[in-house]
Amino acid sequence: xxxxxxxxxxxxxxxxxxxxxxxxxxxxxxxxxxxxxxxxxxxxxxxxxxxxxxxxxxxxxxxxxxxxxxxxxxxxxxxxxxxxxxxxxxxxxxxxxxxxxxxxxxxxxxxxxxxxxxxxxxxxxx
Amino acid sequence: xxxxxxxxxxxxxxxxxxxxxxxxxxxxxxxxxxxxxxxxxxxxxxxxxxxxxxxxxxxxxxxxxxxxxxxxxxxxxxxxxxxxxxxxxxxxxxxxxxxxxxxxxxxxxxxxxxxxxxxxxxxxxx
DNA sequence: CAGTATCCGCCATGATACTG
DNA sequence: CAGTATCATGGCGGATACTG
Numbered sequence: 477x478x479x480x481x482x483x484x485x486x487x488x489x490x491x492x493x494x495x496x497x498x499x500x501x502x503x504x505x506x507x508x509x510x511x512x513x514x515x516x517x518x519x520x521x522x523x524x525x526x527x528x529x530x531x532x533x534x535x536x537x538x539x540x541x542x543x544x545x546x547x548x549x550x551x552x553x554x555x556x557x558x559x560x561x562x563x564x565x566x567x568x569x570x571x572x573x574x575x576x577x578x579x580x581x582x583x584x585x586x587x588x589x590x591x592x593x594x595x596x597x598x599x600x601x602x
Numbered sequence: 603x604x605x606x607x608x609x610x611x612x613x614x615x616x617x618x619x620x621x622x623x624x625x626x627x628x629x630x631x632x633x634x635x636x637x638x639x640x641x642x643x644x645x646x647x648x649x650x651x652x653x654x655x656x657x658x659x660x661x662x663x664x665x666x667x668x669x670x671x672x673x674x675x676x677x678x679x680x681x682x683x684x685x686x687x688x689x690x691x692x693x694x695x696x697x698x699x700x701x702x703x704x705x706x707x708x709x710x711x712x713x714x715x716x717x718x719x720x721x722x723x724x725x726x727x728x
Numbered sequence: 729c730a731g732t733a734t735c736c737g738c739c740a741t742g743a744t745a746c747t748g
Numbered sequence: 749c750a751g752t753a754t755c756a757t758g759g760c761g762g763a764t765a766c767t768g
Contacts (some may be wrong), residue, residue: 493658505631532619586614
C-alpha cells in the first residue's frame with residue numbers, strides 16, 4: 477500500500493500542476509461551489525428558492541456556478557418550459573456522491589468554528 | 603431530528619451570510635487551502651519541502667495560506683531558530699480533524715475525475 | 729533556507745439593467 | 749420566474765527582487 481494513492485495513478489495527482497483533478501477541485505472550492513452542492517443535496521430546488529436559500533449569492537454567480545456544475549455532470553437542470561418559467565435543479569448521482577464527502581466538511585466547520593482562531597478574533601473585535 | 607442540523611444552532615449556519623463558518627469555509631476552500639492541509643496531513647514538512655510538494659504554488663501564497671491556517675489554529679509552525687533557518691509545519695489536533703474530512707474529498711475527486719465533464723472536454727480538446 | 733516586500737495584471741465577483 | 753448582458757472593481761494571486 478502506498479501512502480499516497482495518487483502515486484499509483486499517473487493523472488489524478490492533485491499535487492501535480494495541470495492535473496485535471498485540480499480543475500474539478502477548483503470548481504468545487506469556488507466561492508459558492510460547496511454551498512450550492514450541499515444545498516441541492518438537502519433537497520432539489522427551483523432557481524429562486526436556491527437564490528434565497530444561499531444568502532448573499534448574486535444572480536450571476538448562481539447561474540455561473542450552476543452551469544459549471546451542469547457541465548461537470550454534478551447538477552441536473554430540468555426546465556419545465558412553461559410560462560412563467562419553472563426550472564428545477566437537482567444533483568445527479570455523480571453529484572450526490574460528491575456531496576456525500578462535502579457534507580461532513582460543512583458539518584465539521586459549523587460545529588467547530590468556535591474552536592478556531594476565527595471565533596477568537598470575532599470575539600475580541602466585538 | 604432536523605434535516606439541517608444548523609437550524610438548531612443560531613450562529614454556524616453557513617447558508618446565512620455573515621456567519622463565521624463562512625469565513626472558515628472560505629479559508630479552507632481558498633485556492634491552495636485544501637492542498638496545503640491534505641499535504642500536511644500526509645506528513646509534517648519543512649517550508650521548502652512543502653513548496654516543492656504542492657506543484658505550482660507561489661512563495662507568497664504558501665506563506666499567506668500557512669499564516670492564515672496558523673491563526674485559525676489548524677497549522678503549527680515550529681521554527682528551530684538555527685542558521686540556516688529550519689521551520690517545520692505540522693497540523694494541530696484541530697487541523698487534523700479538519701483534514702480528516704478533506705481527505706475523502708481529494709480522494710473522491712482523484713478517483714472520479716474521469717467520470718466528470720472536465721475529462722470529456724479535455725478529451726475532445728486533445 | 730525561509731521567508732518578506734513590492735509591484736501589478738487580470739479575472740473572479742458583484743451591481744445593475746434588461747428580457748422571454 | 750428565471751435568467752442574460754453589460755459594466756465596473758478590487759483583491760486574489762503571481763513574478764520578481766531582496767533579506768536575516
